[in-house]
Amino acid sequence: MTIIENTETIKSPRISVAPMMDWTTKDYRFFARLFNPNVVLYTEMVTTGAIIHGDAERHLNFNKQEHPIVLQLGGSNPQDLALCSKMAQDWGYNEINLNVGCPSDRVQNNKIGACLMAEPNLVADCISSMQNAVQIPVHVKHRIGIDEMQSYEEMLHFVDTVAKTGCTHFVVHARIAILKGLSPKENRDVPPLRYEDVYRLKKERPHLLIEINGGIKTFEETQLHLQHVDGVMIGREAYHNPYLLAELGQLWQLNMPDRFEIMQQMLPYIEQRLAEGAPLSIITRHILGLFQNLPGARKWRQALSGGNAKSLDDVKHAIQYMQDAIIRTENYIASQQNIELS
Known part of the structure; x- marks a missing residue:
């Protein structure tokens, strides 16, 4: 015990x-x-x-x-x-x-x-x-x-x-x-x-x-x-x-954590659980809503659900995809604002 x-x-x-x-x-x-x-x-x-x-x-x-x-x-x-x-x-x-x-x-x-x-x-x-x-x-x-x-x-x-x-x-x-x-x-x-x-x-x-x-x-x-x-x-x-x-x-009055910082803290935990013999899918199912309502959220859910993620590297690739998707969206918004100002 x-x-x-x-x-x-x-x-x-x-x-x-x-x-x-x-x-x-x-x-x-x-x-x-x-x-x-x-x-x-x-x-x-x-x-x-x-x-x-x-x-x-x-x-x-x-x-x-x-x-x-x-x-x-x-x-x-x-x-x-x-x-x-x-x-x-x-x-x-x-x-x-x-x-x-x-x-x-x-x-x-x-x-x-x-x-x-x-x-x-x-x-x-x-x-x-x-x-x-x-x-x-x-x-x-x-x-x-x-x-x-x-x-x-x-x-x-x-x-x-x-x-x-x-x-x-x-x-x-x-x-x-x-x-x-x-x-x-x-x-x-x-x-x-x-x-x-x-x-x-x-x-x-x-x-x-x-x-x-x-x-x-x-x-x-x-x-x-x-x-x-x-x-x-x-x-x-x-x-x-x-x-x-x-x-x-x-x-x-707490500061709101960054979603990607949260995932960086989750990665060692996932690695530990995998070493204990836990299937990856029983862990990833709990994190599918992390990027709810953000660009790329659907692809995030697809990448990690239904057994699609086979390894920790697949989770890391999904994180990278979300980072790129959000940067692309931010760049697009900024370009549109510049067009309106010009």
Whole structure:
């Protein structure tokens, strides 16, 4: 077991990248950290069963550069959650989050995720057991409702019940989840966003740390939400357009890193992972959005996706192509400006 010392303090305002299955792997998290030292990173959801009965080291290991990092757990057995929380603390995680928001059939069948909103007392028991097992913060990520349980008052009852344990931090996905009739993908888009419910929760429970999640895609939107709540969790936009994380550094007056500098830092990491036996494609898939909306971005994605990149040299060639494409564009713009001035 590799124990990683937890030395990071989470900065205010609290900005985080949402836990996303198959996406927020340790390779993505290493990449994401290069954009911004203050953003809080989450693991994918890891079930208690996978840790207790599976390969705990594979599920819990992370790079020391990933701090501050949160382990998101999926489960509903208080004793199992307490055991996994203690393991997470020993491993060096900054915080632990309980998933009460995932709408997939698979996790529902195991009494994990959004279905637990219907059982606030059980969630409170889980949180209490987790808190008693560790000294690091424990919190909850949940929806504003599920199925017929859609009112603000029902969400408030859920939050108040869990808050009686001493839990003070709630990450709220501002959509209900329709567990009977919509797929997990549809549950990310179809139910309308109700940001006002999350704002109201913060207003009526000012002592709680309320973090909002759902459909947030820009620095400007993040600023607007921070006028009403304590934190913002960015979901898929942080994956498809990772340079947003650099733009969010403005919240702490950080300088925005250069995309090519980021790739120069990624190259030794990729080389190390290849030496460990990792396929190149499982790493390059996380960097496809680096040049989103810039000249040559499509060719960048094509060069690195679908197994097209076979070696580290192929990645270096793709970087060189992007450098040339951007220089060509800048030169063209400058020539057009000179023509207009002449």
